[in-house]
Amino acid sequence: MAEQWPSYVDAGQPNDPVFVGVGEIPSGRYPDRNFIGDLTKVAILALKDAGMAPKDVDTILLIPNLHGFADQADLVFSRMVEELGLNRHAKASLMIHSGGSTSDNAVRSAAGLITAGHAKTVLVLHCERWGSANLAEMVTALSKNGIPQEWEQVTGLQFNAVGGLITQRYMHDTGSTAEEMASVCVTLRKWARLNPNAMFKDKDLTVEQILASKMISDPLHALECPPLADGAVAFVMTSAENARKRGLTESVRIAGSGGCVSHYSIGQETNLSVLGWPLAAERAYAQSGWGPEDADLAQVYDSYAAVTTIAMEGLGLCPKGEGARWFAAGNGDPGGKLPVNTNGGLLSAGHTGVGGGTALLVEGVRQLLHRAEQPRQVEGCRRAIIGGTGGTYMDAQVLLLERVEG
Amino acid sequence: MANSPIIQGFRDGLAAGDLLLQKCNSCQQLNMYPRYACPHCQSDDLGWQKAAGTGTLMSVTVLRAGGPEGFEQEIPYALGIVKLDEGVQLLGRMAPDEDGEWASYACDQRVTFQPARDKTYANFGHAE
Numbered sequence: 295m296a297e298q299w300p301s302y303v304d305a306g307q308p309n310d311p312v313f314v315g316v317g318e319i320p321s322g323r324y325p326d327r328n329f330i331g332d333l334t335k336v337a338i339l340a341l342k343d344a345g346m347a348p349k350d351v352d353t354i355l356l357i358p359n360l361h362g363f364a365d366q367a368d369l370v371f372s373r374m375v376e377e378l379g380l381n382r383h384a385k386a387s388l389m390i391h392s393g394g395s396t397s398d399n400a401v402r403s404a405a406g407l408i409t410a411g412h413a414k415t416v417l418v419l420h421c422e423r424w425g426s427a428n429l430a431e432m433v434t435a436l437s438k439n440g441i442p443q444e445w446e447q448v449t450g451l452q453f454n455a456v457g458g459l460i461t462q463r464y465m466h467d468t469g470s471t472a473e474e475m476a477s478v479c480v481t482l483r484k485w486a487r488l489n490p491n492a493m494f495k496d497k498d499l500t501v502e503q504i505l506a507s508k509m510i511s512d513p514l515h516a517l518e519c520p521p522l523a524d525g526a527v528a529f530v531m532t533s534a535e536n537a538r539k540r541g542l543t544e545s546v547r548i549a550g551s552g553g554c555v556s557h558y559s560i561g562q563e564t565n566l567s568v569l570g571w572p573l574a575a576e577r578a579y580a581q582s583g584w585g586p587e588d589a590d591l592a593q594v595y596d597s598y599a600a601v602t603t604i605a606m607e608g609l610g611l612c613p614k615g616e617g618a619r620w621f622a623a624g625n626g627d628p629g630g631k632l633p634v635n636t637n638g639g640l641l642s643a644g645h646t647g648v649g650g651g652t653a654l655l656v657e658g659v660r661q662l663l664h665r666a667e668q669p670r671q672v673e674g675c676r677r678a679i680i681g682g683t684g685g686t687y688m689d690a691q692v693l694l695l696e697r698v699e700g
Numbered sequence: 701m702a703n704s705p706i707i708q709g710f711r712d713g714l715a716a717g718d719l720l721l722q723k724c725n726s727c728q729q730l731n732m733y734p735r736y737a738c739p740h741c742q743s744d745d746l747g748w749q750k751a752a753g754t755g756t757l758m759s760v761t762v763l764r765a766g767g768p769e770g771f772e773q774e775i776p777y778a779l780g781i782v783k784l785d786e787g788v789q790l791l792g793r794m795a796p797d798e799d800g801e802w803a804s805y806a807c808d809q810r811v812t813f814q815p816a817r818d819k820t821y822a823n824f825g826h827a828e
Contacts, residue, residue, distance in 0.1 A: 430769070437768030444707045445733040446791050449821040450763065450771035455779050458761030466759075466807035512762040512802075559733065561781050561791030566759055 299581050302550050303409055305698065308535035311405035312545035312698060313659045315344025321525035321644030321653070322493040323425040329365055332421045332526040334377045340417065340528035343665070345542060348378040351530070353413040354387040355404055357396045357420035360435060360647035361427045374419065385413065393440055393684025394595055396420075397652035398551070398691035404531045405548055415532040422646040425493075425524035432522055440685030442559045454519050456560050456686045457598035458511030463566035464600040465513060470618035472513060476504040477622035478599035479518055479641050484627050486638025488670040489657075493523050493644035520597045523644025527656045534698070546662045549677070549694040550582025560686040567600075569683070570690035571608020578692035586610035590675035592632060593658040595651050595683045596639040605681045606634070608690065633672050636661060651682040655693070662697040706734035709748055717815035719751040719822050721788060732788035753813030754827055755784040760794055760805045778802040782811055782824055792822035 303310045317339025319332060341348060356371035371387040392399045400418050407413035424432055437452035465475065483499035486492035499517065507516040537545050554570030554577070557563040579585055592611055596602040603617025611632060612620035620626070626634035637643045637657035640650035658678040660666050680693040703711075706722065713720030722734035726743035737744050760780040767775040778794035795814055797804050810827035 433766045434769040437771075442733065445821075447768075448819075449779055449791055449793055450767060450774060450777055451779055451791065452763070452766060452768050454766055455761050455763045458763070459759040459779065459781060462761055463759040463807055508765065510763075510765050512760075512764070514761075516765075559791070561789060562733070563781075564783075564789070566781070 299577060302548065302581055305547060306534065308533060309409045309411070310534040310547055311408040311531050312534050312537050312547045313529055313531050314537050314542055314545050315340045315342070315346065315530040316656045316660050316663070317341070317343055317528040318491050318653065318656055319526050320491045321523040321646055324524045325426040327524060329359070329421050329423055330370070330373065330377060333370070333374060333419055336421070336526040336528040337374065337378060337417060337419050340419070340530050344530040345540060346415070346530060348380055349383060351378070351380065351415050351417045352383070352385040353404070353407060353416045354384060355400055355416055355418045356387070356389040357400055357418065357652055358389055358391050358648055359420070359422050360439065361423040361432070391648070392689065393648060394597065394651045395682035395684035395689050395691040396648045397655040398553070398680065398682040398693050401531070401548065401655070401693055402551060408531060408533050414536055415530065417528060417530055419526070419528035420649040420652045421526035422649045423524050424522035424645065424647050429522070440688065446559055446561055451560070454511040454514060457519065457601070458514045459560060460566055460604070460687065461513055461598055461600040464604060467567040468615040468618065470603070472505055473501050474618035474622045475513070475599045476501040476518065478602060478618060479504055481621050481624070481626045482596060482635055482639045482642040485636050485670070486642035488628060488667070489637045489643060490667060492638040492642060493521055494638065494642045499642070514598065518599060520640045520645035520650070523646050525644055525646035525649055525653060527649060527652050529656055529659060543700060544663055545698045546659050546695050547698050549584060549696050550578050551691070551693050552576065552578030552581060553689060553691045555689040558685065558688050563687070567604060568608065569604055569687050571605050571681070574690035574692045575609045578694055582694045584677070584694050586679070588677050589632065589679040590677050591636060591658065591661055591672050592634050592679045592681065593636070593654040594634060594679070594681035595654065596635055596641050597645060597650065599641070601683065601687060602634070602639070605683070605690065609679060609681060609692065611679065628669070636666065636670055636672065655680050655682070658695060662695055706736065706746070710734055711820050713748065714819060714822065715817050717817055719753055719813045720748040721751050721784070721786060723747050723749040730786055730788050732790050751784055751786060751813065755782045755811055757781070757805060757807060757809045757811045758783050758789065759807055760802065762802050778805065780805070780811070780824060790822060792824050795823060795825035
């Protein structure tokens with residue numbers, strides 16, 4: 295039985311926080327693009343999508359990059375105040391960080407600021423330069439962030455090995471085959487082929503290709519490991535009252551959220567094939583009154599196939615232990631039972647560091663605003679489940695989003 | 701990282717051929733990884749208990765590419781999460797089979813600590 299959480303703001307309340315616009319530029323390898331330039335670009339795109347100008351924003355919330363410490367420590371959130379011409383106008387600028395689940399916590403933070411009256415309109419933005427960064431440096435960075443220095447870094451652990459450990463246990467517990475695991479990646483590629491911003495929009499992928507690719511960290515093949523990408527996304531949140539005043543006739547509200555931090559060190563996770571998802575889902579459904587059957591689509595963190603199938607099972611979106619087979623049967627495909635990761639996810643749209651989850655969230659909001667390109671748009675969708683996780687899958691974060699009209 | 705008593709104590713144990721588990725002298729609970737205060741009772745009166753060394757392999761992977769800086773030459777190597785019979789768990793390395801591979805390992809197998817005195821991590825192999 296889930297513990298009681300406070301009721302969330304009711305729909306229609308003036309201080310109900312809503313998403314009103316999203317912005318994104320293509321993910322992939324773009325050595326000629328630049329960090330601040332891309333942040334500026336997506337900020338302006340998101341504001342335009344919301345029918346707003348920079349002056350409509352009072353709070354800037356930055357989702358951190360992982361490509362380099364200098365850009366991280368440089369108070370870039372305040373630099374964006376300058377880049378957008380908001381000197382003296384902006385009330386606050388800050389950064390939120392929880393690794394891959396940062397987007398979920400950024401939404402919670404922005405929503406809380408809006409609901410409590412600390413902010414009117416919040417611009418959340420992210421840019422990552424992983425695709426153009428030095429690969430060896432990034433591999434080393436990925437063996438340090440989220441891995442305890444004194445206990446696990448000394449073993450030579452890095453993120454593909456973390457993915458390998460989770461996948462191994464998941465396959466053992468569920469009896470999923472290598473072909474079934476690979477099929478998750480194939481589903482994501484089918485979606486990426488429909489997304490003009492996806493890194494692999496032009497390239498098909500088959501189970502055979504995946505299984506023929508080099509073994510990286512057993513049982514993970516090279517084509518099952520996330521491609522490091524450059525990318526940038528942004529979104530705008532404001533109050534329902536402000537959205538109405540501005541004449542916006544469609545927006546996306548938060549019906550509820552739930553979360554569970556189950557570990558920091560992967561060596562301390564006591565249930566590698568389940569993680570924190572059942573608890574996070576129970577908390578989110580309890581707050582919103584939703585069940586898994588209410589979702590028209592799901593956007594679930596997918597740095598490895600097993601990360602997604604574990605989340606899908608914990609969220610109740612497919613039968614327990616059947617996640618990989620559920621994907622293999624085409625249930626998550628375009629035109630399938632429940633569209634999953636319609637942007638192609640981290641595995642096929644590109645892993646943009648902390649922003650991979652943000653891109654999944656932005657796609658969910660875009661779908662609910664009915665602004666995705668055809669034929670990717672899920673027709674008439676009204677409700678989306680967003681699932682995020684950070685570090686070594688240390689947490690499970692759930693946002694339940696619904697479309698608001700009028 | 702400057703060594704702290706909990707890091708040094710654990711590593712001294714490994715160098716002596718022992719796998720040490722942190723034990724709270726106040727509530728008697730075992731803590732892994734070692735902590736600066738007991739997560740069960742917040743006491744900082746912490747000592748050590750020698751582990752029996754036996755446990756269950758919760759998961760295992762063989763890293764074959766992308767060794768982090770300093771580990772490039774060691775590739776391939778196997779990492780495993782072991783739940784010790786004492787109830788606590790940790791990540792360590794798995795000793796290779798005779799052919800230099802790790803095909804004999806699978807989840808839920810019984811494994812045991814194998815001293816590797818020059819390492820700062822626990823090394824495990826198949827239980828007899």
